[in-house]
Amino acid sequence: MVAAVVGIRLRTTAHLIRREWWRAVVLGLGVLWALAMLPSLLIAQAALAGQDAGVRADAMVVIAACLALGWAIVPLIVAGLDDTLEPARFRMLGVSMRAIMPGLVAAAFLTLPALFLAVMLAILGSSWRVDGPAVFAVGLVGLALGVAGMVLGARVSAAWGARVLSSRRAKLATFGVMALGLAAVAPVALVLFRDGLTEVLASEVEIVLHQLALTPLGAGAAAPAAAARGDWWGVAWRLALQAGWALALLGVWRVNVAAALVAPVGRGGGTRRRHDRVLDPVRLPGAPRDAATGAVHARLLRTWSSDPRYLASLAGVLLLPATFLVLVMPVFDLDRRWAYLVPIILATTIGWGRHNDVAFDSTALWLDLVSGRLGRQVMAGRIAAVAGWALPVVLVAAVGILAWTGAWQDAPGLLGASVGVLGVSLGVAAVSAVLLPYRAPAPGASPFGAEVGAVGAGLAAQLVSSLVALGLVPVVVVPFVLSLTLASQWGWVACVLGLAAGVGAYVGGLRAAGAIYDRRAGRLLAAVA
Amino acid sequence: MTSVPALALRGLSKRFGATLAVDRIDLDIPAGSFYGVVGPNGAGKTTTLSMATGLLQPDAGSVTVLGVDLWAAPAGAKPLLGVLPDGLHTFDRLTGAELISYAARLRGLDRATVRGRRDDLLAALDLEDAGSTLVMDYSAGMTKKIGLACALVHAPRVLVLDEPFEAVDPVSAGAIRRILAAFVESGGTVVMSSHVMALVERLCDHVAVVGSGRVLAAGTLDQVRGGGDLEGRFVELVGDVRDQRDLTWLRQS
Numbered sequence: 001m002v003a004a005v006v007g008i009r010l011r012t013t014a015h016l017i018r019r020e021w022w023r024a025v026v027l028g029l030g031v032l033w034a035l036a037m038l039p040s041l042l043i044a045q046a047a048l049a050g051q052d053a054g055v056r057a058d059a060m061v062v063i064a065a066c067l068a069l070g071w072a073i074v075p076l077i078v079a080g081l082d083d084t085l086e087p088a089r090f091r092m093l094g095v096s097m098r099a100i101m102p103g104l105v106a107a108a109f110l111t112l113p114a115l116f117l118a119v120m121l122a123i124l125g126s127s128w129r130v131d132g133p134a135v136f137a138v139g140l141v142g143l144a145l146g147v148a149g150m151v152l153g154a155r156v157s158a159a160w161g162a163r164v165l166s167s168r169r170a171k172l173a174t175f176g177v178m179a180l181g182l183a184a185v186a187p188v189a190l191v192l193f194r195d196g197l198t199e200v201l202a203s204e205v206e207i208v209l210h211q212l213a214l215t216p217l218g219a220g221a222a223a224p225a226a227a228a229r230g231d232w233w234g235v236a237w238r239l240a241l242q243a244g245w246a247l248a249l250l251g252v253w254r255v256n257v258a259a260a261l262v263a264p265v266g267r268g269g270g271t272r273r274r275h276d277r278v279l280d281p282v283r284l285p286g287a288p289r290d291a292a293t294g295a296v297h298a299r300l301l302r303t304w305s306s307d308p309r310y311l312a313s314l315a316g317v318l319l320l321p322a323t324f325l326v327l328v329m330p331v332f333d334l335d336r337r338w339a340y341l342v343p344i345i346l347a348t349t350i351g352w353g354r355h356n357d358v359a360f361d362s363t364a365l366w367l368d369l370v371s372g373r374l375g376r377q378v379m380a381g382r383i384a385a386v387a388g389w390a391l392p393v394v395l396v397a398a399v400g401i402l403a404w405t406g407a408w409q410d411a412p413g414l415l416g417a418s419v420g421v422l423g424v425s426l427g428v429a430a431v432s433a434v435l436l437p438y439r440a441p442a443p444g445a446s447p448f449g450a451e452v453g454a455v456g457a458g459l460a461a462q463l464v465s466s467l468v469a470l471g472l473v474p475v476v477v478v479p480f481v482l483s484l485t486l487a488s489q490w491g492w493v494a495c496v497l498g499l500a501a502g503v504g505a506y507v508g509g510l511r512a513a514g515a516i517y518d519r520r521a522g523r524l525l526a527a528v529a
Numbered sequence: 530m531t532s533v534p535a536l537a538l539r540g541l542s543k544r545f546g547a548t549l550a551v552d553r554i555d556l557d558i559p560a561g562s563f564y565g566v567v568g569p570n571g572a573g574k575t576t577t578l579s580m581a582t583g584l585l586q587p588d589a590g591s592v593t594v595l596g597v598d599l600w601a602a603p604a605g606a607k608p609l610l611g612v613l614p615d616g617l618h619t620f621d622r623l624t625g626a627e628l629i630s631y632a633a634r635l636r637g638l639d640r641a642t643v644r645g646r647r648d649d650l651l652a653a654l655d656l657e658d659a660g661s662t663l664v665m666d667y668s669a670g671m672t673k674k675i676g677l678a679c680a681l682v683h684a685p686r687v688l689v690l691d692e693p694f695e696a697v698d699p700v701s702a703g704a705i706r707r708i709l710a711a712f713v714e715s716g717g718t719v720v721m722s723s724h725v726m727a728l729v730e731r732l733c734d735h736v737a738v739v740g741s742g743r744v745l746a747a748g749t750l751d752q753v754r755g756g757g758d759l760e761g762r763f764v765e766l767v768g769d770v771r772d773q774r775d776l777t778w779l780r781q782s
Contacts, residue, residue: 271662271663271666272624272661272662273624273627273661273662273663274661276624276626276627276630276647277627278623278627278628278630278631278634279627279630279634279640279643279644279647280640291634291635291637291638291639292634292635292636292637294634295630295631295634295635296635298631299620299622299623299627299631302622302623302627303622306622307622361618361620362618363616363617363618364617364618364619364620364621366584366612366614366617367619367620367631367632367635367679368635369583369584370582370583370584370607370610370612370614371607371632371635371636372603372604372607372608372635372636372637373603373604373607374635377635442618443618443621443622443665518603521583521586521603522580522583522584522585522586522587522600523586525579525584525585525617526585526586529617
């Protein structure tokens with residue numbers, strides 16, 4: 001069974017490469033990159049070997065902890081690394097969890113990233129060889145157990161994320177995670193901003209490292225240091241903790257696979273709604289009044305509040321601005337005014353995130369297509385549903401940042417620039433969504449999966465839309481930058497220009513997108529199906 | 530009855546990579562007819578109907594709906610058509626009632642009209658209880674019925690239905706048959722694809738047999754089937770299963 005499951009993975013990969021040549025290119029580039037990393041890894045190993053055991057252990061704990069966090073988080077952000085072994089696909093075959101589990105585990109470890117991770121940590125871990133064979137062995141075992149925890153952790157977080165988002169409490173869970181995430185980074189940011197990075201590095205890092213070495217994030221990497229001290233009890237419990245963590249993750253994954261094998265396809269949970277929100281929508285300010293536009297808008301509002309794929313992207317937009325505010329700013333010790341980038345980054349990510357919006361309807365978009373020549377109405381309804389929440393979010397972020405910096409004289413420029421960037425990026429996204437649509441995860445599928453065969457068209461669309469957005473956004477932001485660097489009068493120019501550019505790009509983008517939609521109506525369905 | 534065909538396909542072709550899915554199909558569907566399109570799996574029925582309803586751009590050829598060119602003047606032709614495709618998703622996070630309202634509002638109907646027609650359709654298709662549940666919780670047959678309701682709500686002149694009876698229970702099938710028969714009676718045109726020959730013989734007055742992307746035979750039901758039954762004629766036209774192999778291992782005892 002192991003061979004059969006792994007064989008499926010290898011054969012699908014081979015078929016895909018034969019069908020789409022660029023996959024081989026991507027694969028080749030990945031291998032090349034991994035090979036190119038080898039010399040620097042060997043240099044790092046030599047450098048580590050030259051340090052004493054304590055420093056080496058600290059470095060390895062930091063590396064292991066960062067990698068472990070990365071493996072847990074990346075599957076939630078980078079959609080669809082591979083879905084050929086989605087357990088739900090084995091549903092029809094009637095195989096038991098016990099039968100396919102060994103194969104799934106083997107396949108999970110036999111991916112290029114997992115293999116590279118193992119090789120990388122093995123090379124770095126070999127620096128323990130200078131402390132004798134016993135310590136070296138402990139180091140390798142500890143790191144091997146750590147790798148197991150990372151690879152299994154990635155599977156568990158993807159499986160859990162998908163499961164939570166497709167449950168009835170998806171909305172609550174999304175906002176809960178967003179709130180939790182902010183609550184977790186807020187104290188870190190507070191300390192970093194209060195004391196400055198160098199101070200924190202000097203006083204807190206010691207404690208943090210010590211604590212990390214007591215958790216499954218770093219225990220395995222810290223075990224050889226204990227061995228070097230001759231503390232064999234310390235070695236035993238650290239390795240046991242790391243092994244127990246991997247086993248616990250395996251257990252959780254097994255439960256998830258078992259659930260996925262029998263989970264029903266429909267997931268409405270028997271929701272009943274008496275009120276017809278399409279016919280009698282909630283009257284929101286700025287909601288479209290035209291019949292067709294209003295219907296599309298009402299449908300998209302429902303989608304934004306219940307579809308796992310949209311909820312995932314809703315939570316995802318906060319990631320980049322929050323990282324910038326909490327990590328980049330304190331680390332580079334930036335002036336507070338750099339925080340003005342936060343609403344601008346937020347507006348860009350929200351807008352750019354919709355560059356494949358139409359494809360999220362999957363083949364259901366036939367109803368829009370057969371109902372007439374409705375490109376304008378469909379695109380206006382779609383993007384208005386995004387703008388309806390994005391504009392308040394961006395404005396709240398901008399006002400929040402202004403309240404933090406206290407520099408209210410920058411308000412007109414910042415608000416203008418933020419609105420301008422949001423309008424421009426939404427306009428670009430609207431055009432990209434009809435000009436370069438590519439297959440998105442189907443409705444009801446895991447929001448973290450990609451459709452097989454989508455990556456090529458996806459790469460092109462992502463590249464083009466981000467280049468266009470990155471080319472246009474600075475133009476809108478320039479007057480605001482001038483207001484900060486040159487003369488504050490530029491602030492009002494930035495305000496007027498930003499509002500004009502935002503509204504202009506939004507309206508123009510929608511018109512262009514609508515016209516292209518009508519012209520390409522006969523190709524859209526084939527492009528997303 | 531007018532002489533302008535309800536649906537006229539001229540030299541319609543579609544190629545997917547190496548396979549020619551539809552090969553220069555010409556077909557006239559007379560107004561007021563109940564037209565059945567039959568063909569083996571992979572014959573190009575769904576591709577043809579997709580091109581005839583504006584869902585798939587043809588490589589070559591034209592489609593006219595009651596004299597209006599669908600691909601040149603979609604704004605004029607699409608309102609004449611009611612479409613039920615097969616094997617595509619629906620906006621399944623809406624309730625059944627909302628999905629009908631959605632289709633109707635896209636067609637530009639006013640609120641009062643939509644409300645009345647929506648409730649009529651839910652009642653006529655026995656979906657009153659299901660009207661308040663999400664379409665994603667529907668069975669395959671219920672999804673077909675709600676799709677049919679969306680195709681009917683703007684009172685089109687021509688209905689193009691891909692496998693409208695698939696997975697639908699006998700009671701609902703009876704209701705759909707009555708709705709479609711009354712529609713044709715009043716001057717409407719129905720084009721329907723199906724794999725069930727008996728159903729086509731029972732409902733349709735015209736039939737086209739499609740195979741390998743071409744029209745193998747077309748005309749009134751009696752013209753196509755000659756003296757015999759439709760199934761015999763169908764097998765004769767498209768050929769029987771080539772290798773009549775016995776699955777001896779499947780025999781019980």
